[in-house]
Amino acid sequence: MPSTVSISTNPAIWVLSEPDEDNMNGTTSRAWRNGKADWKMHLLSIFSLSVAFVCLASALLVVSNLDRVRQRWSRVGRTTVYLRDNADPAQVQELREAINRTAGVRTVRYVSPEEARRELVAESSDGALAALPAQAFSASLEVDFQEDLADADVSSIAGKIRSIPVVDGVETYARWSERLGRLLDGGVAASLLLSLVVSGAVISVVASTMRMALERRRVEVEVLQLVGATHGYVRAPFLVEGAAQGGLGAAAAVLLLALLYSIVRGRFDGELALILGVEPIFLPWHVIVAMVLGGALLGALSSAFSLRRLSCA
Amino acid sequence: MANERQEARFKVNAMRTGARFDPAAASRPILTFENVFKAYRADQPVLRGMNLTIGRGEFVFITGASGAGKSTLLRLLYRAETVDDGRILFLGRDIARLTNDSIPMLRRNIGVVFQDFKLVPHWTVFDNVAVTLEVLGLPGRLVRARVGEALERVGLGGRGGDLARVLSGGEQQRVAIARAIVGEPAILLCDEPTGNLDPLLAIDILGLFEDIHAAGTTVLFATHDRTLLEVRPRRVVVLDDGKAVDVQAGLAPMEASSPPLRPPHPWVREEPLQENAFDGLDLYEPSHLGAE
Numbered sequence: 001m002p003s004t005v006s007i008s009t010n011p012a013i014w015v016l017s018e019p020d021e022d023n024m025n026g027t028t029s030r031a032w033r034n035g036k037a038d039w040k041m042h043l044l045s046i047f048s049l050s051v052a053f054v055c056l057a058s059a060l061l062v063v064s065n066l067d068r069v070r071q072r073w074s075r076v077g078r079t080t081v082y083l084r085d086n087a088d089p090a091q092v093q094e095l096r097e098a099i100n101r102t103a104g105v106r107t108v109r110y111v112s113p114e115e116a117r118r119e120l121v122a123e124s125s126d127g128a129l130a131a132l133p134a135q136a137f138s139a140s141l142e143v144d145f146q147e148d149l150a151d152a153d154v155s156s157i158a159g160k161i162r163s164i165p166v167v168d169g170v171e172t173y174a175r176w177s178e179r180l181g182r183l184l185d186g187g188v189a190a191s192l193l194l195s196l197v198v199s200g201a202v203i204s205v206v207a208s209t210m211r212m213a214l215e216r217r218r219v220e221v222e223v224l225q226l227v228g229a230t231h232g233y234v235r236a237p238f239l240v241e242g243a244a245q246g247g248l249g250a251a252a253a254v255l256l257l258a259l260l261y262s263i264v265r266g267r268f269d270g271e272l273a274l275i276l277g278v279e280p281i282f283l284p285w286h287v288i289v290a291m292v293l294g295g296a297l298l299g300a301l302s303s304a305f306s307l308r309r310l311s312c313a
Numbered sequence: 314m315a316n317e318r319q320e321a322r323f324k325v326n327a328m329r330t331g332a333r334f335d336p337a338a339a340s341r342p343i344l345t346f347e348n349v350f351k352a353y354r355a356d357q358p359v360l361r362g363m364n365l366t367i368g369r370g371e372f373v374f375i376t377g378a379s380g381a382g383k384s385t386l387l388r389l390l391y392r393a394e395t396v397d398d399g400r401i402l403f404l405g406r407d408i409a410r411l412t413n414d415s416i417p418m419l420r421r422n423i424g425v426v427f428q429d430f431k432l433v434p435h436w437t438v439f440d441n442v443a444v445t446l447e448v449l450g451l452p453g454r455l456v457r458a459r460v461g462e463a464l465e466r467v468g469l470g471g472r473g474g475d476l477a478r479v480l481s482g483g484e485q486q487r488v489a490i491a492r493a494i495v496g497e498p499a500i501l502l503c504d505e506p507t508g509n510l511d512p513l514l515a516i517d518i519l520g521l522f523e524d525i526h527a528a529g530t531t532v533l534f535a536t537h538d539r540t541l542l543e544v545r546p547r548r549v550v551v552l553d554d555g556k557a558v559d560v561q562a563g564l565a566p567m568e569a570s571s572p573p574l575r576p577p578h579p580w581v582r583e584e585p586l587q588e589n590a591f592d593g594l595d596l597y598e599p600s601h602l603g604a605e
Binding site: 026037217219220222223224225226227228229230231233 | 391413414417418419420421425431432433434435436441444445447448449492496
């Protein structure tokens with residue numbers, strides 16, 4: 001037979017040859033061709049995955065903002081020194097000057113009982129509080145610290161002030177910060193739990209989709225194995241498809257959440273900033289990248305898991 | 314450039330330690346079954362100590378009753394099954410001892426044609442044939458050239474763009490044959506390739522295999538269709554009771570001078586076919602057999 005072919009696959013070569021490394025060229029195009037053929041199935045799978053990822057992304061969004069609030073309040077740099085009712089004004093003035101001279105203290109402001117009542121009434125709409133007389137409130141010194149002052153130093157200064165006789169008590173807002181920290185820890189734990197649930201959902205959805213795809217392409221797989229495709233060559237497009245599903249599912253979830261966030265932020269931005277003291281933020285870019293890459297990795301692993309019984313024969 | 318690289322790689326492989334040129338290798342049988350046992354159920358062995366030798370460039374019909382082990386024999390060859398005992402030497406290498414990683418390399422040297430064609434229906438004719446070369450990582454230009462050539466050989470030149478599912482049964486089988494031969498395999502295994510075709514088309518396809526054989530390819534043709542055995546004078550191996558029995562059959566003896574190896578097997582028609590048995594049929598006449 002006349003042949004224009006210079007490359008031969010003659011038996012002698014086979015006897016001498018070692019198995020080639022998988023030729024991954026065209027894996028993406030084969031995955032694309034297969035994906036196009038089963039696009040409805042893949043679309044459904046990506047939708048299911050995006051629903052799962054939206055839950056995770058929402059949790060991460062809450063945790064991110066909670067962490068921001070905690071950071072803001074842990075660096076509040078403010079302490080309130082409550083004075084005894086019978087404190088001598090001269091002693092108070094002396095104390096004020098002494099605190100003002102302390103390293104790390106920026107300003108010290110005296111708040112009289114009348115001012116304290118006025119501020120509280122202005123911030124709260126509670127009628128009962130407004131009805132309280134000024135005597136119900138303590139005079140205080142509002143101490144502002146420099147921002148770079150360590151928490152330990154603030155605690156140390158607060159401890160020393162607490163021991164002065166005219167001082168009734170010192171509020172460093174550490175408990176508020178601790179409470180936020182505990183809330184954040186709970187949020188992180190919930191997110192981790194949720195990420196496990198989402199991982200399970202991703203594995204289940206991708207593995208089921210891949211098993212269906214494998215069933216639909218049984219002849220194709222058989223043919224590939226018959227003509228001498230290596231195990232890797234046969235599996236590669238399935239892995240790419242699984243990774244694409246996971247990645248696209250996560251990306252779709254981020255887009256959906258961004259849309260919801262933009263709607264919510266437009267309406268409640270001011271209120272949230274007033275309540276929390278910080279502007280709410282969307283997911284940081286590194287979290288988005290990690291989620292998409294994680295989704296892709298999880299998709300590929302799920303796909304590999306579903307193909308584990310695909311034998312060489 | 315890519316061709317040169319590929320050839321260079323082959324040469325490097327050939328020069329590896331332990332890879333010596335052996336001129337005697339060319340005269341050795343391409344395939345040897347040595348005392349092969351195979352059973353799917355312990356109480357029903359399919360092959361029981363089968364011995365068979367196939368020379369290079371032979372065209373051999375494998376026949377026998379349903380369940381005799383024709384398909385099993387072929388499946389053992391491309392390692393879809395493994396032997397329970399015995400050896401199958403393909404080009405001197407024991408197939409049963411190949412590692413999983415080596416099985417694809419074995420299959421790249423074997424073309425297989427099935428009764429049910431095994432085409433991917435939503436792929437084009439070109440894609441169905443090209444897959445054999447794509448797994449080898451050959452460049453696209455070369456793949457296109459060789460697929461075009463293979464399609465010409467099976468009479469489907471210019472049909473590369475058609476979807477496989479729109480083809481007739483005979484055309485689908487031709488595509489399957491093109492896929493099997495495009496990689497220039499050392500041996501072609503045909504597992505009842507005419508089973509789904511009408512008699513006329515079956516003989517037509519058989520002629521195609523004859524042409525492929527004439528180009529130097531060893532062909533193992535498993536069939537239970539006795540009619541085909543009588544169309545061409547070829548070596549016939551009957552699988553009976555788990556063993557291979559060499560018989561002569563067909564319209565003419567294998568070689569005029571050679572006596573029958575054994576008495577005619579009951580599976581093969583003993584009475585000669587009527588001379589006018591195929592009168593009126595427009596049979597495909599392989600070019601190399603035109604004078605017969």
